[in-house]
Each structure stands twice: as structure tokens, then as C-alpha cells.
Amino acid sequence: MRKALFFALIITALLCQSCEEETHDARFKSLAHNYMEQTMAMHPEWATYLGDHRYDHLLNDYSEEGVFASRALNAAFLDSLKGIDLNKLSQVNQIDYRILHHQIKYNIFAADTLRSYEWNPMDYNVGGAIYSLIARDFAPLNERMKNVIARLNQVPEVVDAAKINLLRPPQIYTMTAIDQIKGTMAMIRNQLPEFIAETPELQAAFTTAQDTALESLEIFVGWMENELLEESTSSFRIGDEKFRRKLYYALESDFTKEYILEKAMVDLSKTQTTMFEIARKLYPDYFPGQAIPENQKAVIKAVLDHLAETRPNRDNIVERAKKFVDECTAFVREKDLVYVPEEPLEVIVMPEFQRGFSVAYCDAPGPLEKDAKTFYAISPPPANWTDEQVASLYREYNDYMLYNLSIHEGTPGHYLQLAHANKFEAPTMIRALFGSGTFIEGWATYAEQFMAEAGFGGPEVKMQQLKMRLRLIINAIIDQKIHTEGMTRDEAIDMMMNQGYQEEGEASGKWRRACLSSTQLSTYYVGNLEMNDIREKYTGKMDGNINLRTLHDTMLSFGSPAPKYVKEMMGL
Helix, strand or coil: CCHHHHHHCCCCHHHHHHHHHHHHHHHHHHHHHHHHHHHHCHHHHHHHHCCCCCCCCCCCCCCCHHHHHHHHHHHHHHHHCCCCCCHHHHHHHHHHHHHHHHHHHHHHHHHHHCCCCCCCHHHHCHHHHHHHCCCCCHHHHHHHHHHHHHHHHCHHHHHHHHHHHHCCCEHHHHHHHHHHHHHHHHHHHHHHHHHHHCCCCHHHHHHHHHHHHHHHHHHHHHHHHHHHHHHHHHHCCCCCCHHHHHHHHHCCCCCCCCHHHHHHHHHHHHHHHHHHHHHHHHHHHHCCCCCCCCCCCHHHHHHHHHCCCCCCCCHHHHHHHHHHHHHHHHHHHHHHHCCCCCCCCCEECCHHHHCCCCEEECCCCCCCCCCCCCCECCCCCCCCCCHHHHHHHHHHCCCCHHHHHHHHHHCCCCCHHHHCCCCCCCCCCCHHHHHCHHHHHHHHHHHHHHHHHHHCCCHHHHHHHHHHHHHHHHHHHHHHHHHHHCCCEEEEHHHHHHHHHHHHHHHHHHHHHHHHHCCCCCHHHHHHHHHHHHHHHHHHCCCCCCCCCHHHHHHHHHHCHHHHHHHCCCCC
């Protein structure tokens, strides 16, 4: 009798414990849902990006009051999270709790310390908010164009907020914003009428809204050119203290800047040595009868220069990229390296308002968007570039580098990984909303690596993959040296060209990008380190007997969380 009572008490205790755990999971699920709902309502442009179209008629509140309101919302939810016991959540909710907590802390840090709304005029470029309504056919065109009109009519409010908020931005930010907003104006002036022509009943309302937006943006550009540019005297360098804190949030990793730099310098030398070994084997075929130089850099540069002679031009690069993506996809399927999704991928010319930051990007549909295509966008050279500048661009992005780029942005890189991530299901949407840049960029650079290891494109593509690896290593080095150690433009360009074998145009563009961002360039190298660490630990766990398809599908099955969470979920 006492024994039966004892077991009954154990069962009761377990049931109560289970109820308590369910209560904590339910509370977290409710809190996460409420955070998502309130944040999207406060940031309608973000909601559109995610695929929630309830707020497509609104733009964000760019005023200082809007910034403070967002900060207050995050602070309130941070307090609410304290009432939930992390240890009593399920494993999936524990990870999403930590992701949400990390993101909220970063949002508060951004509002309190970074304060980009005061010094980054690019923040006030509404081109993306307009373009996102016409890029994909997620709703009838009539409905989308009504929302375009509504957003165009709100552009003056954005410009008013910018003119009040902006205080002595860095010059490079102002100059880039001027160019990008001129691109937005070109889209409003030239591209939107193509869509409104299919909805003539909206023509009158559109014309009024178009005039309103263009007039306001014209005033904005004129103000930046005539007043703000002269006042743009702040340094773009964020300094050591801010960089460290931002790096922690950007990477969601415990790696310090010192560890990253030390590791990068070692890998820089190792990668150069590997390139030399491959280049030495290719040299006799490319330069028959010539003695192989003893100088390592001379051999690598000669081989890379030879490869650069096979290159696209501004007229055929998009079609070439389409062909290369198809070849990459076929190779992945043939070698069974990872599951290839069926969602559509379209290679496009990069919209003008988004140029000036990178040569290419992958624009995947938001996690709430259903059955939408992914865009792999490539930027053409600026119209005012000289023939030599254009030639330099395409020497850098020669056919073999374009293969590597198509792996990175397309298959099996960003397109494939993000398509996998959008299939991930969990009790909350937190992981889908706040993907880790370290995981996303780490996977794409790791994809370049395992494709070359599998033999794709032969030693020529392997050379370009290693050159791209030099680039991501140098990205991490100059990222911190520019923002915390005063590295000059000449020093950065010299490292990129002489240590990374980059063309001058590529190096100049990366200098600009490094100035316009901080910590983001480190995500590539750190992410690559993390991906290889996952593979190494998994190989050890399986006593060396691994199937790459199984490993890769497992790595991609958890969404896009920081790599440390993937390791936890894989038991590594």
C-alpha cells in the first residue's frame, strides 16, 4: 500500500512538473508571438520583407519618437523574458529564447549606443520598401500598386525625419546615400510606370503620389549635396569599444577580435601556400617552355592573370551566371552533396537603388512568404566607369570566379540554405525572423569549399575558391583594423591587392564596404571557421565514417541559428 502510494506521488510529481514545463513553453510561445506581432506593426517594411502583408500600405516611423518607441518595446519584452525560466523550456524553445534575448539586447544597444539614425542617411532610403511590393507576385497587381501609392505618399515624412535626425554623418555615408537615393528616384520615375500601365484605374492616384515622392526625394538629395555633405565630418570608424560589443552581437559567438585576428593571419599564410602548390602545377600548361618562378607570389599572380582572360562583360554576365547556376545545381544533384529544393531562383540585374555596397547578393523570400522566388542579383559597373575600370571588374569576376560566386549566392550557397531554412518549423517564428549572419555566410563560404573539394570546375575553380578564401580572411582582418586601429585606405588596398591578389576595383569597392559596415565583414571568416568545426566534430563523432549529404542536410535542418546552437542540436 505504501509502495503504491509512493509511486502515485512520483507520478503526480512528474505530471505537475510536466504541467509546469508546458506552462513555461506556452508562456514563451505567447510572448514570442506577441513580440513578433508588435514589432511587425511598428516596422511595417520589415513585415513586408518577412512576407506578412498586413502593413504593406505603411512605411516605418523614422522620427526620433519612432526610434524611442521601438527601444521601449524591446525593453518591455526584455523584462517579460525574465519571468520565464529558461531551464524549464523544451530544447527548441530554449534556443529560440536565447536567440530572442540576444536580438533584443542588440536592438537596445543599437538604439542607445550605435544610434545610426543620427549619422547614416542610407537608413532613410525607402527604395527597398517600394521595390519589395513589385518584385514578387504575392498578391494581385492592383492591390500591390495601391500599397505602392500609399507608401509613395509617405515619403515626405521620411525626408522630414531625416533632415531633423541626421547630425554630421561620415562623408562616405552621405555620398553613398546620394547615389542610392538617386537610384530610388530612377526606379520611381522609370520602373513603376511599367506596372501602373497594367492598372490604368490607378493612374491618376499614382501620378500624384509619384510627383509627391520625387519632389520630396529631389529636395532630400539637394539638401544632402548642398548642406549635409559639407557637415559630414564624423569618422566612419566606430572605435574599439563599440566594435567589440557590436562584434559580439553580430557573430553571436564568444570569439574575441584578438582571437579572430590571430587565427586569420595564420590562415592567410596557409591559404597562400596551398594556392602556390596548385598554381605551380598549372603554370607549365599556361606558360609552356617557361621556367617556373621561384617567387610564390609571382607564380600565383601569373596563373590568376591567365584565368582572368576568360571573362564575361556587362552584356552577358547575367546570362552567364544563369548558366553557371544550372551547372552548379546539376553537379550538386549528381554528387548528392545536399538536398536541392525546387523553389525558383532567378538571376537579375541588381536594382540601381541597392548598388554601391556589394557586387552581388541573394534576395530570398521572407519566412512568411509562400511559393515565392529567390533573386540572385548582380550589379553592372557604373555607367561612368572607364573601359579600364570595367575590364578590372571582369578580370576579378572572370568565368571561374563567377562560378564560385554562383555557388555562394545560388546553389548550394545562400539560395539553397535559405530555402531549407524557410521549411524549418518550430513552436515560435523567432529563429526564422532572426537568422544568424555567421551561419548564413559561413554556410555559403563552406559551400564554395566543399564544391571545390568535390572537383567542381577542376583546379581553375579551386584557385578562385582559394582566392575567395583569401578575401574572406582579409575581410576579417581589415574589418577590425579599419574600425579599431586606424588602418588607412592605402594600407587596406595594399593588403587586398598584394596579399589577396584582388583587382584594384574590387579592393576599392571593399574599402568602401568596410567603411559603410562594421563587423559584418567578419561574419564570413568566422562563419567558415564554425562550419568547418561542425564538420570536424561530426566526423570525430562518427569515427570518420560520414556521408556528406547526411551531414549537410542535418546542418541545414535547424533554420539559420548561430553555429553554436547547431552544434548543440547535433550533440557536438
